[in-house]
Amino acid sequence: MTEPKAKLYIVEANVLPDIFIEVSRAKELLETGEVSTVAEAVSRVGISRSAFYKYKDSIRPFRSMKRDQVITLSVIMRDKLGTLSSVLAIFAGINANILTINQSIPTDGVAIVTISFVPEDPSVTLDMLRTEIEALPTVIRIELLAG
DSSP states (O other): OOOOOOOOOOOGGSSSSSHHHHHHHHHHHHHSOOOHHHHHHHHHHHHHHHHHHHTTOOOGGGGGGGGGGEEEEEEEOOTTTTTTHHHHHHHHHHTTEEEEEEOOBBBBEEEEEEEEOOOOOOSSSSSHHHHHHHTTTEEEEEEEEOO
């Protein structure tokens, strides 16, 4: 017999019981390496180990459930001082979480940069981002590779 599929809800954090928020904070402390044991994490956030273990597998911040929204772009740009910095400033301006940046060694004055990121602002569309990057005078072309 198969187990029934979990039912998921998106709920604003301010209406959740505090224990859920604290379990999430404890998990984050462990994931980031700020603490090395569950005992340290629960002590830091002020909850019991039993509460942590009771809820830890059922609580995930919304951000961690967006893994399928990773977008990868290839940006072909001229090898000019500040070009990559200008592109990255656009990503910073839309509050994108950049996961990886790979740049080829420039040949014939052109470099290819591959950027994988998670968009944090749902109001910013890929077309808007693409238009802003392509408007830079040193950007030749931008291509969507995945996402």
